[in-house]
Amino acid sequence: MSVLDVSHISKSFGNQTILNDVNLSFSGNKIYGLLGRNGAGKSTLLNIITNRLLPNGGKVTINGDTVDNNDEALSHLFLMSEVNMYSNGSKLSKIIDDTELLYGSIDRQLVTELANKFELDLNQRFGKLSTGYRSIFKLILALCLPVEYVLLDEPVLGLDASHRELFYSEMLKTYADQPRNFIISTHLIEEIATIISDVIVLDNGHVLLHDTAENVLAQSSVVVGPKADVEQYTQDLNVIGKESIGQLAAFYIYGELNDRPIPDTVKISPVDLQKIFIFLTNYTNGGNGSEK
Amino acid sequence: MSVLDVSHISKSFGNQTILNDVNLSFSGNKIYGLLGRNGAGKSTLLNIITNRLLPNGGKVTINGDTVDNNDEALSHLFLMSEVNMYSNGSKLSKIIDDTELLYGSIDRQLVTELANKFELDLNQRFGKLSTGYRSIFKLILALCLPVEYVLLDEPVLGLDASHRELFYSEMLKTYADQPRNFIISTHLIEEIATIISDVIVLDNGHVLLHDTAENVLAQSSVVVGPKADVEQYTQDLNVIGKESIGQLAAFYIYGELNDRPIPDTVKISPVDLQKIFIFLTNYTNGGNGSEK
Known part of the structure; x- marks a missing residue:
């Protein structure tokens, strides 16, 4: 079984400590809710896990292998975040091709199916999309890649109520078809309360709570x-x-x-x-x- | 009484019609909820009202004066949106000074009070803020300027649940102290359901519904x-x-x-x-x- 380990991770920007000795372990194909106040360090943690940011201390490993500059380890992870990694002039279909090259494969049938359901035209250029549709496009990539860890940082930012419902239900469908780990950071807690199995609360740079959703509610x-x-x-x-x-x-x-x-x-x-x-x-x- | 009129506004991008003969009137110091699916044209409309985008047809006036290239008319409007108008290197305090010059005045006491409540350090640079804190900073500006029309495009994007509650309550406090018009576009409909007096639903580029919230619910x-x-x-x-x-x-x-x-x-x-x-x-x- 695949294990993603976050071990003694610390991170500061200037004299501000964002993460302070964070230890977490993800495995067992669960859906994790990563919760925290604004500024608690959630995005920083997700960026460190995916090697977009380097920690000041500690390490992140997948099955014992570091993610630091390790393309093989990183190919098991996909981070969807509000940062736009794609050039505004690129067509969505071209971004899909490029992402497929990077990850080895992508479920093209599912890409088409989801694009239809969300009424997203893949011949458009990324820069022409509204905030909501940028999120939708990135969510489609996240659901169609063959990764063991799907990290979603504010996945439904800018999505209307119908599209949010549609996303949660499509996500659960792909999860049932192909169980894997999801780590979802969001401020819309009640919307994910029924789909997460584990709750992690980051607070002031450390893990305040890590338990099953069932135990927390009990x-x-x-x-x-x-x-x-x-x-x-x-x-x-x-x-x-x-x-x-x-x-x-x-x-x-x-x-x-x-x-x-x-x-x-x-x-x-x-x-x-x-x-x-x-x-x-x-x-x-x-x-x-x-x-x- | 001040009146903001949107008259026969149309807008296309390429061969895509975004707004099609939209007519709306805002007055009476009300809190309007501007609702619509992703891609319905809400942001486009708010950008046209504030002269950031030009329509293909129709006009927007305040008390009969066009907003088109009219600084006097535009000084009655403030649009807070997810587009970042500020340079990453600017200190927040500098942006406040610049905005004060543009609008003639700003309620500095309220700026300080709100910054304290949201725990926002105004000596930081804009580029260092997280998504949530960028929203918070722009909301503080919106609440402290002496404008008759405060336009908020997805005001709570990236804000955690406590900060969202705090924002709604502070907004209502400033509204009670100084009644003015708010036009709020958001996908978190239930959160604003109790604070809006009027509901406008944009759909497929036209106004599907415009009525009081009371009538809509009734x-x-x-x-x-x-x-x-x-x-x-x-x-x-x-x-x-x-x-x-x-x-x-x-x-x-x-x-x-x-x-x-x-x-x-x-x-x-x-x-x-x-x-x-x-x-x-x-x-x-x-x-x-x-x-x-």
Whole structure:
């Protein structure tokens, strides 16, 4: 089984530390959600994994082989990002040919099928495409290449709601046909919540959380009721966020609940992934940013 | 009262018609949502309004004065878009100074306050900012200039969930302090559904819909029940979308319901704006794209 290892990666720009001793391992043909606030270092990490940026320390390997200047190792990876790698004057069909040369093959039947579904004319020049259609073209490449690791940095940037739905469903189809690893970095957390198997949260340059989506959701709950009762019941729990309106309070918990009986006045419910994420990473505002 | 008029605007690129006789009027210090599929012509329209692109026909006026090469008229408009107008080497503080010269003034106290809230260091150079922080910087400019029309093209592109919440709430604060017109083009429809007063849907180069958000929501409903009953009840209504699972069907209606009694087996509920939008503009897939 193929393994992508990120080992003790650090990266600074000037005196700003972006990544600080990041360790991660990707394998088992899973769909990973790579989450983090603006500036958390997600894009930097994806660029280091694909050798577009060099780290200040640490290394990235595929099955033990470094990706650093190693075309063989890099041929297992494709990064789709908002950076435009293609010249504005190039026809899309020409970019597909060039990419095929680079990766050895491309699923031409799927390229045509997806271009039809998204109504993308492959005879156009890249520079003529709108933001949304640039994303669509790059997504089609990402889905049709024979790589073991598909890295998507903000894949649906500029895509309308119908195209976003279409992309997620086509991605899952290609995943079912040919299981491989996806690493998806996005700010539209609820849209990917149902398709990811693993959650990684980068925060302040380090890995704050790496667990299955199932475990993360299972450990999250919200306790709602009269403020005094909620405060008392949650006092020895890991409270990650608080909301209140008048005398009514909602406290968000990450971790085990305790064995004490739940008071009749309070109700405990599950929490969605985006909400958990906001509370876990909103420390800088001391929780105020999320008080409603 | 200031009025921005878009009159008989047409625009083609090569043999492709992007806008076809578009007529719109903006006034009354409202918050407009400009919606449309990828490629519907939203960005082209915003660029024509702000004289960054010339139309093939028609004209744009503010209080009767053309915007074409008219600095006075253009000083009432600011367009924030994903196109980067600023040089990578410029410090943010320098760009603020230059923009102030162009617009006569800028609310410096608010610039500082917003930069603090978003944790943006104004001594950085523009080229060093991430996608999300470029958006944030341009949003701060948009909110702090003394213009009557603030045009936002995909304002939250690349912003994380907390920053998106913060932006919407700060935008509403500045709107309350100083009412003016906002025209917001976005694909994240549900996020703006509660803050817009008017909905404009561009489709295939023309205005498909222009109404208050209240009216649009009031005219939209979903009829759910056994398929045969739903089909019978909705047969003379304007059905814009259909979903079905087994024998259960959900038909989406845009327009009046009829006076006939509602069968006990069917339930009629409101629909959210994003769903209405998807059905109204999804004609190309014959509705299949939205069948679940």
